[in-house]
Amino acid sequence: xxxxxxxxxxxxxxxxxxxxxxxxxxxxxxxxxxxxxxxxxxxxxxxxxxxxxxxxxxxxxxxxxxxxxxxxxxxxxxx
Amino acid sequence: xxxxxxxxxxxxxxxxxxxxxxxxxxxxxxxxxxxxxxxxxxxxxxxxxxxxxxxxxxxxxxxxxxxxxxxxxxxxxxxxxxxxxxxxxxxxxxxxxxxxxxxxxxxxxxxxxxxxxxxxxxxxxxxxxxxxxxxxxxxxxxxxxxxxxxxxxxxxxxxxxxxxxxxxxxxxxxxxxxxxxxxxxxxxxxxxxxxxxxxxxxxxxxxxxxxxxxxxxxxxxxxxxxxxxxxxxxxxxxxxxxxxxxxxxxxxxxxxxxxxxxxxxxxxxxxxxxxxxxxxxxxxxxxxxxxxxxxxxxxxxxxxxxxxxxxxxxxxxxxxxxxxxxxxxxxxxxxxxxxxxxxxxxx
Numbered sequence: 001x002x003x004x005x006x007x008x009x010x011x012x013x014x015x016x017x018x019x020x021x022x023x024x025x026x027x028x029x030x031x032x033x034x035x036x037x038x039x040x041x042x043x044x045x046x047x048x049x050x051x052x053x054x055x056x057x058x059x060x061x062x063x064x065x066x067x068x069x070x071x072x073x074x075x076x077x078x079x
Numbered sequence: 080x081x082x083x084x085x086x087x088x089x090x091x092x093x094x095x096x097x098x099x100x101x102x103x104x105x106x107x108x109x110x111x112x113x114x115x116x117x118x119x120x121x122x123x124x125x126x127x128x129x130x131x132x133x134x135x136x137x138x139x140x141x142x143x144x145x146x147x148x149x150x151x152x153x154x155x156x157x158x159x160x161x162x163x164x165x166x167x168x169x170x171x172x173x174x175x176x177x178x179x180x181x182x183x184x185x186x187x188x189x190x191x192x193x194x195x196x197x198x199x200x201x202x203x204x205x206x207x208x209x210x211x212x213x214x215x216x217x218x219x220x221x222x223x224x225x226x227x228x229x230x231x232x233x234x235x236x237x238x239x240x241x242x243x244x245x246x247x248x249x250x251x252x253x254x255x256x257x258x259x260x261x262x263x264x265x266x267x268x269x270x271x272x273x274x275x276x277x278x279x280x281x282x283x284x285x286x287x288x289x290x291x292x293x294x295x296x297x298x299x300x301x302x303x304x305x306x307x308x309x310x311x312x313x314x315x316x317x318x319x320x321x322x323x324x325x326x327x328x329x330x331x332x333x334x335x336x337x338x339x340x341x342x343x344x345x346x347x348x349x350x351x352x353x354x355x356x357x358x359x360x361x362x363x364x365x366x367x368x369x370x371x372x373x374x375x376x377x378x379x380x381x382x383x384x385x386x387x388x389x390x391x392x393x394x395x396x397x398x399x400x401x402x403x404x405x406x407x408x409x410x411x412x413x414x415x416x417x418x419x420x421x422x423x424x425x426x
Binding site (some may be wrong): 001002003004005006007008009010011012013014015016017018020021022024025026027028029033035036037038039040041043050051054055057058061062065066067068069070071072073 | 136140170171174200204291292293296297298300302305307310312355356357358359360362363365366369371372373381382392394402403405411413418419420421422423424426
C-alpha cells in the first residue's frame with residue numbers, strides 16, 4: 001500500500017515495528033514503532049506518558065515527510 | 080542418526096495465539112507440533128532431538144536478544160541441521176525463520192532450511208541467503224511442504240550435493256547449479272517461441288527480476304498547511320466492523336468518515352485484524368491510528384488539516400496483489416480530495 005500511495009504522487013511515511021519488513025516492502029520514509037499490537041502506544045505506562053510517546057512518533061513522522069530522502073531512510077524517534 | 084533442531088512459533092508450539100506472541104524463546108526435548116509430521120517423514124534417518132519455541136512478536140520486537148538466546152541453545156545442542164517453520168504466509172514468522180536461519184548458518188556454520196510462501200516478506204529478504212522451500216499460503220499446505228522439506232533437509236544435513244531449485248523445490252535465487260539440458264538452447268528457445276505464438280503455456284528459463292521500487296517523492300514543503308490522511312493495515316474499524324473486513328486475507332478495505340472525531344475510544348472503534356493480540360487496540364485504537372494526536376496538532380496549527388476520511392484493511396495474510404489494488408483505488412481518492420501527505424501505520 002505504501003508503494004502505491006507514493007506512486008500515486010502522495011508522499012507517505014510508514015510507521016511500523018518490524019522495520020526490515022518495511023524495507024523489503026519498499027517504503028522510502030520509515031519510522032520505527034513501539035510494538036506490533038500497539039505501534040503508537042504502550043499500555044505499560046500511564047495514559048499521559050503513552051500520549052507523549054504517540055506525539056513523539058507522529059512528530060518524527062511529520063519530520064520525515066518534510067525531509068528530502070535519497071533512497072529508503074529510517075527516522076529514529078528521539079524519546 | 081542425524082540430529083535435527085526445529086524452530087517454531089508460539090502458535091505451532093501449542094502455547095497459544097496472538098495473546099502469547101510475546102513468548103520468550105524456550106527449548107524442549109523432542110518434536111512439537113509440525114515436528115511430529117517431520118519425524119514421520121524422516122523415518123529412521125533423522126530425529127528431531129529438540130524444538131525451540133519463540134513468540135513471533137517477541138522475535139520481531141527483540142530481534143537481537145532473541146537471536147542471541149536461540150544461538151546459545153543451538154550451540155548447546157550442536158545439531159546436524161537447523162530446521163525452521165514452515166511459516167506459510169505469516170509475515171513475522173517468516174521474518175523470524177529467515178533471520179534465525181541466517182544467523183545459525185553464518186555464526187555456527189550449521190546447515191539450515193526453512194519453508195514459506197513466495198509472497199511472505201521473509202522470502203524476499205532471505206531467498207539469496209539460504210534454501211527456502213516454496214509452500215502454499217496457509218497451514219493447509221503442511222502436507223505438501225513436509226515431504227519436500229524433509230527430503231531436502233536430509234540431503235543438506237548429510238552434506239550431499241543439492242540439485243537445481245526446479246528439481247529440489249526450493250525458491251530460485253540462492254545458488255546456481257549447473258546441469259546438462261537434453262535439448263540445446265536454440266531448440267528450447269524456438270519451442271518456447273512457438274508455444275507463445277500458439278498461446279500455449281511455457282516456462283521461461285530466466286525470469287526477469289521484479290525490482291518494484293518506487294522513488295521517494297520530494298518532501299512536503301509546509302507541513303503547517305498540509306492536509307494529512309491516515310491509512311492503516313492494522314484493521315482499525317468503527318465498532319462492530321460494519322463492512323465485515325476479514326480478520327485475515329482481506330478482500331476489501333474500509334473508508335470511514337472521522338469528521339468531528341477527536342479520539343478513538345473503546346466504545347466507538349476496534350480492530351478487525353486477526354494477526355495480533357487485539358486487546359490494546361480495542362481499548363484505545365489511537366494506539367494504531369493516532370487520530371487523537373493529529374486532531375490536537377490540527378487545532379494547534381502544527382499541520383494544515385487531518386483529512387476527514389481514513390482508509391483501513393487487515394494486512395494479515397492479505398495477498399500483495401489485493402493490497403496493491405486497494406491502495407491504487409484509495410490513493411486516487413486521496414489525490415482527488417487534495418491530500419498532501421499520508422501517514423500509514425502497520426502492526
